[in-house]
Amino acid sequence: MNELTFFLIVFILCIVGTGVGIILLINGEELGLYLLFFAIVLGSLSGIEYFHNNKVEYCPTCHYEYKVIDDYDYCPQCNTKLTNKCDSCNKYLPDSATDTCPYCGKEIETKVGEIQNESN
Ligand SMILES: [Zn+2]
Ligand SMILES: [Zn+2]
Numbered sequence: 360m361n362e363l364t365f366f367l368i369v370f371i372l373c374i375v376g377t378g379v380g381i382i383l384l385i386n387g388e389e390l391g392l393y394l395l396f397f398a399i400v401l402g403s404l405s406g407i408e409y410f411h412n413n414k415v416e417y418c419p420t421c422h423y424e425y426k427v428i429d430d431y432d433y434c435p436q437c438n439t440k441l442t443n444k445c446d447s448c449n450k451y452l453p454d455s456a457t458d459t460c461p462y463c464g465k466e467i468e469t470k471v472g473e474i475q476n477e478s479n
Pocket of ligand 2: 447462
């Protein structure tokens, strides 16, 4: 089952849940309120998750399109560094760290937006 199918099923469940919830509410059933609330929360959460996962970013050098969820450290096409992480300990670096990693003390060889050295 792919992501889109899952999203569609959740979407349909939300519509059905909302509809049934409204009918129950009209009939004076308190359960309808819970159902309505549940459907709305489920719908917005899955919607946010879906759009977050499918958000794309572009490599600053070659404009290669990649999904945020892929979580690339380097561009698969031109090897430009995409995330400000230490190559040695893999921790996110603060902007103030330019020469050495404050976590492990290793020299920062490639900075964000630069192409990784081939000789490595
Ligand atoms: Zn690139
Ligand atoms: Zn480090």
